[in-house]
Amino acid sequence: MSEALLFHKNLGEYIHTIAQIIFRDELHITKVKKLVIFSMYQIVTTTIYNQGNQDQCANQNRDGRIGLLISPMKFKNFEPQLAEASKQYR
Amino acid sequence: MPDPNSKDEEEQNRQDGARQLIQLLFQKYLPLQNVEQWKEEPESFIEQEDDNYLMLEYDMDAEMTLSLLSFQLIDKLIEKFYTTTFPFIQNTLLQSYFTGNLKLQSELEEDALLSIVCMLGKIQKDNKTPKDQQLDVCFVLDMIKQSKWDNILFQRRYIHILLQWVKLIPKSKFVHYYNFVLENL
Helix, strand or coil, X not given: CHHHHHHHHHHHHHHHHHHHHHHCHHHCCHHXXXXXXXXXXXXXXXXXXXXXXXHHHHHHHHCCCCCCXXXXXXXXXXXXXXXXXXXXXX | CCCCCCCCHHHHCCCCHHHHHHHHHHHHCCCCCCHHHHHHCHHXXXXXXXXXXXXXXXXXXCXXXXXXXXXXXXXXXXXXXXXXHHHHHHHHXXXXXXXXXXXXXXXXXHHHHHHHHHHHHHHHHHCCCCHHHCCCHHHHHHHHHHHCCCCHHHHHHHHHHHHHCCCCCCHHHHHHHHHHHHHHC
Protein backbone atom coordinates (compact mmCIF):
# COMPACT_ATOMS: atom_id res chain seq x y z
CA MET A 1 0.00 0.00 0.00
CA SER A 2 2.87 2.36 0.70
CA GLU A 3 3.93 1.86 -2.89
CA ALA A 4 0.62 3.21 -4.04
CA LEU A 5 1.10 6.26 -1.86
CA LEU A 6 4.61 6.84 -3.15
CA PHE A 7 3.32 6.52 -6.66
CA HIS A 8 0.66 9.07 -5.89
CA LYS A 9 3.22 11.51 -4.56
CA ASN A 10 5.42 11.04 -7.58
CA LEU A 11 2.68 10.94 -10.17
CA GLY A 12 3.22 14.49 -11.34
CA GLU A 13 6.73 13.73 -12.56
CA TYR A 14 5.58 10.54 -14.20
CA ILE A 15 2.81 12.34 -16.08
CA HIS A 16 5.23 15.07 -17.04
CA THR A 17 7.65 12.57 -18.56
CA ILE A 18 4.93 10.81 -20.49
CA ALA A 19 3.50 14.11 -21.72
CA GLN A 20 6.96 15.16 -22.89
CA ILE A 21 7.28 12.04 -25.00
CA ILE A 22 3.81 12.59 -26.46
CA PHE A 23 4.57 16.22 -27.28
CA ARG A 24 7.96 15.45 -28.89
CA ASP A 25 6.54 12.78 -31.12
CA GLU A 26 9.08 13.30 -33.91
CA LEU A 27 11.82 11.90 -31.68
CA HIS A 28 10.21 8.57 -31.04
CA ILE A 29 9.28 5.43 -32.91
CA THR A 30 5.68 4.25 -33.16
CA LYS A 31 6.13 1.58 -30.49
CA VAL A 32 7.22 4.16 -27.94
CA LYS A 33 4.34 6.45 -28.87
CA LYS A 34 1.87 3.61 -28.47
CA LEU A 35 3.36 2.77 -25.10
CA VAL A 36 3.10 6.32 -23.77
CA ILE A 37 -0.48 6.77 -24.98
CA PHE A 38 -1.36 3.52 -23.28
CA SER A 39 0.47 4.65 -20.11
CA MET A 40 -1.46 7.91 -20.09
CA TYR A 41 -4.68 5.96 -20.50
CA GLN A 42 -3.75 3.90 -17.45
CA ILE A 43 -3.03 7.05 -15.43
CA VAL A 44 -6.32 8.66 -16.40
CA THR A 45 -8.23 5.57 -15.35
CA THR A 46 -6.30 5.20 -12.08
CA THR A 47 -8.41 5.71 -8.98
CA ILE A 48 -5.62 7.54 -7.16
CA TYR A 49 -5.26 10.06 -9.93
CA ASN A 50 -8.95 10.79 -9.77
CA GLN A 51 -9.27 10.93 -6.02
CA GLY A 52 -9.52 14.72 -5.96
CA ASN A 53 -12.44 14.72 -8.33
CA GLN A 54 -15.67 14.40 -6.38
CA ASP A 55 -17.75 13.35 -9.38
CA GLN A 56 -15.29 10.63 -10.08
CA CYS A 57 -15.45 9.44 -6.47
CA ALA A 58 -19.16 9.00 -6.89
CA ASN A 59 -18.61 6.92 -10.00
CA GLN A 60 -16.06 4.73 -8.29
CA ASN A 61 -18.41 4.08 -5.42
CA ARG A 62 -21.16 3.19 -7.81
CA ASP A 63 -18.86 0.55 -9.23
CA GLY A 64 -18.63 -0.96 -5.77
CA ARG A 65 -14.93 -0.23 -5.49
CA ILE A 66 -14.09 2.19 -2.73
CA GLY A 67 -10.44 3.15 -2.98
CA LEU A 68 -8.17 3.77 -0.05
CA LEU A 69 -7.90 7.48 -0.71
CA ILE A 70 -11.63 7.94 -1.22
CA SER A 71 -12.76 6.51 2.09
CA PRO A 72 -12.07 9.06 4.90
CA MET A 73 -11.82 6.35 7.57
CA LYS A 74 -9.28 4.30 5.67
CA PHE A 75 -7.39 7.42 4.73
CA LYS A 76 -7.04 8.34 8.41
CA ASN A 77 -5.52 4.97 9.20
CA PHE A 78 -2.75 5.59 6.73
CA GLU A 79 -1.82 9.09 7.80
CA PRO A 80 1.63 8.09 9.20
CA GLN A 81 2.54 6.36 5.94
CA LEU A 82 1.29 9.31 3.96
CA ALA A 83 3.40 11.71 6.02
CA GLU A 84 6.47 9.51 5.52
CA ALA A 85 5.86 9.34 1.79
CA SER A 86 5.55 13.11 1.60
CA LYS A 87 8.81 13.53 3.53
CA GLN A 88 10.71 11.19 1.23
CA TYR A 89 9.59 12.99 -1.87
CA ARG A 90 9.98 16.52 -0.63
CA MET B 1 -6.86 22.57 -13.09
CA PRO B 2 -5.05 25.69 -11.88
CA ASP B 3 -6.51 27.23 -8.75
CA PRO B 4 -5.56 30.93 -8.58
CA ASN B 5 -7.05 31.25 -5.08
CA SER B 6 -5.00 28.45 -3.58
CA LYS B 7 -2.27 29.24 -1.08
CA ASP B 8 -0.16 26.45 -2.52
CA GLU B 9 2.01 27.68 -5.38
CA GLU B 10 1.91 24.28 -7.03
CA GLU B 11 -1.88 24.45 -7.12
CA GLN B 12 -1.83 27.97 -8.55
CA ASN B 13 0.37 26.97 -11.47
CA ARG B 14 -1.10 23.60 -12.16
CA GLN B 15 -1.64 23.10 -15.88
CA ASP B 16 -4.80 21.73 -17.32
CA GLY B 17 -3.32 18.65 -18.88
CA ALA B 18 -6.60 17.14 -20.07
CA ARG B 19 -7.42 19.95 -22.48
CA GLN B 20 -3.85 20.26 -23.76
CA LEU B 21 -3.67 16.55 -24.31
CA ILE B 22 -6.96 16.42 -26.19
CA GLN B 23 -5.87 19.14 -28.58
CA LEU B 24 -2.50 17.55 -29.16
CA LEU B 25 -3.76 14.02 -29.53
CA PHE B 26 -6.52 14.85 -31.96
CA GLN B 27 -4.16 16.72 -34.29
CA LYS B 28 -1.14 14.47 -34.08
CA TYR B 29 -2.42 10.99 -33.40
CA LEU B 30 -6.15 10.74 -33.90
CA PRO B 31 -6.33 11.12 -37.70
CA LEU B 32 -6.91 7.72 -39.26
CA GLN B 33 -3.68 6.07 -40.28
CA ASN B 34 -4.90 3.11 -42.21
CA VAL B 35 -7.40 4.95 -44.34
CA GLU B 36 -5.73 3.56 -47.49
CA GLN B 37 -6.68 0.14 -46.28
CA TRP B 38 -10.28 1.25 -46.32
CA LYS B 39 -10.07 1.87 -50.06
CA GLU B 40 -8.24 -1.36 -50.81
CA GLU B 41 -9.87 -3.73 -48.35
CA PRO B 42 -13.10 -2.17 -47.11
CA GLU B 43 -14.20 -5.36 -45.36
CA SER B 44 -11.08 -5.56 -43.20
CA PHE B 45 -10.95 -1.88 -42.34
CA ILE B 46 -11.64 -2.13 -38.67
CA GLU B 47 -11.41 0.57 -36.10
CA GLN B 48 -12.77 1.39 -32.73
CA GLU B 49 -15.82 3.27 -33.96
CA ASP B 50 -16.84 0.37 -36.17
CA ASP B 51 -16.06 -2.40 -33.83
CA ASN B 52 -16.29 -1.09 -30.27
CA TYR B 53 -12.68 -2.05 -29.88
CA LEU B 54 -11.80 -1.88 -26.19
CA MET B 55 -8.37 -1.37 -24.79
CA LEU B 56 -8.53 -4.14 -22.23
CA GLU B 57 -4.87 -4.99 -22.44
CA TYR B 58 -1.88 -3.52 -24.10
CA ASP B 59 -1.77 -4.61 -27.67
CA MET B 60 1.17 -3.92 -29.95
CA ASP B 61 -0.48 -5.50 -32.96
CA ALA B 62 -0.45 -3.45 -36.12
CA GLU B 63 -4.24 -3.24 -35.94
CA MET B 64 -3.96 -1.30 -32.71
CA THR B 65 -2.94 1.93 -34.38
CA LEU B 66 -1.94 5.17 -32.73
CA SER B 67 -5.26 6.51 -33.92
CA LEU B 68 -7.15 3.78 -32.07
CA LEU B 69 -5.19 4.27 -28.89
CA SER B 70 -5.68 8.03 -29.08
CA PHE B 71 -9.39 7.62 -29.66
CA GLN B 72 -9.70 5.69 -26.44
CA LEU B 73 -7.50 8.04 -24.45
CA ILE B 74 -9.40 11.13 -25.61
CA ASP B 75 -12.70 9.40 -24.87
CA LYS B 76 -11.48 8.68 -21.34
CA LEU B 77 -10.12 12.20 -20.83
CA ILE B 78 -13.50 13.68 -21.76
CA GLU B 79 -15.34 11.26 -19.51
CA LYS B 80 -13.09 11.83 -16.49
CA PHE B 81 -12.63 15.59 -16.84
CA TYR B 82 -15.99 16.38 -18.39
CA THR B 83 -16.58 19.70 -16.64
CA THR B 84 -13.53 21.29 -18.26
CA THR B 85 -13.08 19.24 -21.41
CA PHE B 86 -16.62 19.48 -22.79
CA PRO B 87 -16.74 23.33 -22.73
CA PHE B 88 -13.27 23.35 -24.28
CA ILE B 89 -14.31 21.08 -27.15
CA GLN B 90 -17.62 22.85 -27.70
CA ASN B 91 -16.58 26.48 -27.27
CA THR B 92 -12.99 26.40 -28.42
CA LEU B 93 -12.19 23.52 -30.75
CA LEU B 94 -15.48 23.09 -32.59
CA GLN B 95 -16.37 26.78 -32.48
CA SER B 96 -13.09 27.81 -34.03
CA TYR B 97 -13.37 25.01 -36.59
CA PHE B 98 -16.83 26.13 -37.70
CA THR B 99 -15.76 29.77 -37.94
CA GLY B 100 -12.67 28.87 -39.96
CA ASN B 101 -10.23 29.95 -37.28
CA LEU B 102 -8.85 26.51 -36.53
CA LYS B 103 -6.31 25.71 -39.19
CA LEU B 104 -6.18 21.99 -39.82
CA GLN B 105 -3.62 20.37 -42.08
CA SER B 106 -5.77 17.84 -43.86
CA GLU B 107 -9.20 16.31 -44.25
CA LEU B 108 -8.01 13.52 -41.95
CA GLU B 109 -7.49 16.05 -39.17
CA GLU B 110 -10.97 17.46 -39.79
CA ASP B 111 -12.36 13.96 -39.65
CA ALA B 112 -10.47 13.35 -36.41
CA LEU B 113 -12.02 16.44 -34.83
CA LEU B 114 -15.47 15.34 -35.92
CA SER B 115 -14.85 11.88 -34.46
CA ILE B 116 -14.81 13.64 -31.06
CA VAL B 117 -18.45 14.54 -31.77
CA CYS B 118 -19.12 10.77 -31.89
CA MET B 119 -17.48 10.35 -28.49
CA LEU B 120 -19.56 13.15 -27.02
CA GLY B 121 -22.75 11.44 -28.18
CA LYS B 122 -21.83 8.30 -26.29
CA ILE B 123 -20.70 10.19 -23.18
CA GLN B 124 -23.72 12.50 -23.04
CA LYS B 125 -26.03 9.53 -23.49
CA ASP B 126 -24.30 7.68 -20.63
CA ASN B 127 -24.37 10.80 -18.45
CA LYS B 128 -28.03 11.43 -19.28
CA THR B 129 -27.07 15.02 -20.06
CA PRO B 130 -30.15 17.29 -20.17
CA LYS B 131 -31.17 18.43 -23.66
CA ASP B 132 -30.20 22.06 -23.10
CA GLN B 133 -26.68 21.08 -22.07
CA GLN B 134 -26.01 18.75 -24.97
CA LEU B 135 -23.84 19.55 -27.95
CA ASP B 136 -25.86 20.88 -30.89
CA VAL B 137 -25.20 17.83 -33.02
CA CYS B 138 -27.77 18.88 -35.62
CA PHE B 139 -25.56 21.84 -36.44
CA VAL B 140 -22.63 19.49 -37.05
CA LEU B 141 -24.71 17.14 -39.20
CA ASP B 142 -26.10 20.04 -41.23
CA MET B 143 -22.60 21.38 -41.78
CA ILE B 144 -21.41 18.04 -43.14
CA LYS B 145 -24.50 17.75 -45.34
CA GLN B 146 -24.08 21.19 -46.78
CA SER B 147 -20.36 21.53 -47.28
CA LYS B 148 -18.62 18.18 -46.87
CA TRP B 149 -20.91 15.62 -48.46
CA ASP B 150 -18.92 15.27 -51.67
CA ASN B 151 -16.11 13.61 -49.70
CA ILE B 152 -16.67 9.95 -48.82
CA LEU B 153 -14.63 10.34 -45.63
CA PHE B 154 -17.18 12.81 -44.29
CA GLN B 155 -20.11 10.72 -45.48
CA ARG B 156 -18.70 7.96 -43.33
CA ARG B 157 -18.23 10.37 -40.42
CA TYR B 158 -21.82 11.63 -40.76
CA ILE B 159 -23.12 8.08 -40.40
CA HIS B 160 -20.88 7.42 -37.41
CA ILE B 161 -22.11 10.56 -35.68
CA LEU B 162 -25.72 9.70 -36.43
CA LEU B 163 -25.23 6.21 -34.96
CA GLN B 164 -23.69 7.53 -31.75
CA TRP B 165 -26.38 10.17 -31.32
CA VAL B 166 -29.37 8.06 -32.30
CA LYS B 167 -30.87 8.10 -28.80
CA LEU B 168 -30.31 11.82 -28.23
CA ILE B 169 -31.58 13.32 -31.47
CA PRO B 170 -35.36 13.94 -31.41
CA LYS B 171 -37.14 11.26 -33.44
CA SER B 172 -38.61 13.64 -35.99
CA LYS B 173 -35.18 15.10 -36.72
CA PHE B 174 -33.49 11.74 -36.74
CA VAL B 175 -35.75 10.53 -39.56
CA HIS B 176 -34.77 13.58 -41.56
CA TYR B 177 -31.05 12.90 -41.14
CA TYR B 178 -31.47 9.19 -41.69
CA ASN B 179 -33.46 9.67 -44.90
CA PHE B 180 -30.78 11.97 -46.17
CA VAL B 181 -28.32 9.07 -45.97
CA LEU B 182 -30.68 6.72 -47.78
CA GLU B 183 -31.31 9.21 -50.55
CA ASN B 184 -27.74 10.28 -51.06
CA LEU B 185 -25.58 7.20 -50.78
